[in-house]
Amino acid sequence: MGLFGKNKKLTVAKQTAVPQPHADSDANARVRAVEALGAVRGGGSVGPLLEALRDQNGRVAATAAVSLGDLSIQGERVPLDQFIDILQLLPWQQLEDSGIKYRDDAFPYDAERARQRNLMIGSTDGTYQMRRTNVVYVLRDQAIVILGHGVDATHCTALVRLLRVGHRQAAMVAVRGLAATRSPEAVGPLLECVQSDKFNAGDALFGLLGIPGPRATDALLELFEWLPQEADRRRVATELGARGDQRAIEPLKSYFSRSPGADSREAAIRSIGRIGGPAAVEFLQPLLADPKYRRTAISAAGDLKDQRTVPELLRAFREADDTSAELIPAGEALGKLACREIVPDLCDRIVAEHAKYSADIYDQAAHERMMMAVQALERIGDPRALPTLRKIPSHSVSEDEIQRNRDDGYYTAHLRRLNAQHAALTRAMAALS
Numbered sequence: 001m002g003l004f005g006k007n008k009k010l011t012v013a014k015q016t017a018v019p020q021p022h023a024d025s026d027a028n029a030r031v032r033a034v035e036a037l038g039a040v041r042g043g044g045s046v047g048p049l050l051e052a053l054r055d056q057n058g059r060v061a062a063t064a065a066v067s068l069g070d071l072s073i074q075g076e077r078v079p080l081d082q083f084i085d086i087l088q089l090l091p092w093q094q095l096e097d098s099g100i101k102y103r104d105d106a107f108p109y110d111a112e113r114a115r116q117r118n119l120m121i122g123s124t125d126g127t128y129q130m131r132r133t134n135v136v137y138v139l140r141d142q143a144i145v146i147l148g149h150g151v152d153a154t155h156c157t158a159l160v161r162l163l164r165v166g167h168r169q170a171a172m173v174a175v176r177g178l179a180a181t182r183s184p185e186a187v188g189p190l191l192e193c194v195q196s197d198k199f200n201a202g203d204a205l206f207g208l209l210g211i212p213g214p215r216a217t218d219a220l221l222e223l224f225e226w227l228p229q230e231a232d233r234r235r236v237a238t239e240l241g242a243r244g245d246q247r248a249i250e251p252l253k254s255y256f257s258r259s260p261g262a263d264s265r266e267a268a269i270r271s272i273g274r275i276g277g278p279a280a281v282e283f284l285q286p287l288l289a290d291p292k293y294r295r296t297a298i299s300a301a302g303d304l305k306d307q308r309t310v311p312e313l314l315r316a317f318r319e320a321d322d323t324s325a326e327l328i329p330a331g332e333a334l335g336k337l338a339c340r341e342i343v344p345d346l347c348d349r350i351v352a353e354h355a356k357y358s359a360d361i362y363d364q365a366a367h368e369r370m371m372m373a374v375q376a377l378e379r380i381g382d383p384r385a386l387p388t389l390r391k392i393p394s395h396s397v398s399e400d401e402i403q404r405n406r407d408d409g410y411y412t413a414h415l416r417r418l419n420a421q422h423a424a425l426t427r428a429m430a431a432l433s
Helices: 027-037 046-052 058-073 080-089 092-098 111-117 135-147 153-163 168-181 184-195 201-209 214-224 230-243 246-258 262-275 278-287 294-304 307-319 327-336 340-359 364-380 383-390 399-404 409-432
Strands: 121-124 127-130
Touching: 027 046, 027 058, 046 058, 046 080, 058 092, 058 135, 080 135, 080 153, 080 168, 092 135, 092 168, 135 168, 153 168, 153 184, 168 184, 168 201, 184 201, 184 214, 201 214, 201 230, 214 230, 214 246, 230 246, 230 262, 246 262, 246 278, 262 278, 262 294, 278 294, 278 307, 294 307, 294 327, 307 327, 307 340, 327 340, 327 364, 340 364, 340 383, 364 383, 364 409, 383 409, 399 409
Parallel strands: none
Antiparallel strands: 121 127
């Protein structure tokens, strides 16, 4: 017998016109009633669907979750306190052990709809349908969708209780919900989840990365040295750079020294450059002369915006040839530093690269070097560059012309590059005038 008792037929409430899933022991009848509720707008179906989540038949409960997920995507308000309380009471382990499968064969969904529903989907002839999967995973995924549409700091306490239910799928819902709150109140529970082998540490870490404020930064600093996975440490290193907390510089310097991978060391360099300050300058200056790290250090120096890095950046720009990976980041960094000494070099570079591109309209590298020089001059704002910019011929191309040549992908790319050059030159001349 399900939630709704037995020996009762499917009915429709005359006053509300909302299907009422009062069915007998036929689970399929209850499933159809719950599916019908998912199509009803105006809030009248949310209450019955919340009750249907408690149905002893896992497929009915999963269908109720799918219907609630659809309603939440469409903007219907689901009372999340009540919803989380129901999730705490679900027999998660029993549902998983039952082996009941859920499959949504009733309707084909396009890719966007399926993505929103967060369903496990397969594609056949361009249609998207649910794969046969255990109902507990459907409940989990739909709960995550529903919580993502409105959960906030006021729900943290209830989500922590859900975290303590003791089932991995319920814990995943709670972790995703806590992450979605973006609240300082979620920091402690998420930190505990990262450090425990009982929870999905990756989801919890992702949640911490998305929470602003000093409490989350403290947690990331605590985790940085502890995290066992190199990819996770690299993600934290990048986030610490974005947060700009000076306390992160020493841990990042240590990370640079002991990291085995080039990607990780480069992440440390970039993050230290973004944080800035005297300690960052002291760290980056020797790397600007180190061939192994020079390119990354040059890019970081642009973020650092400290005049003490200018001599090394000038040398890097002037020594670089067309094939050098350091040329563009050095020019960009000098532009960010508003270095007037580089203006004649940038003007010469624009003339040379424009000539190369005019000779070969498929030379994308010449286009990129020219664009770097034009944009750097715009940042520097030195009117001495105006005569050079004015003598570079440029024009825009209409979208109609681009579409007329759409069968030739290489040529349409050239036309779009012409538009980019014209726009960049126009902006730079306006800035320098």
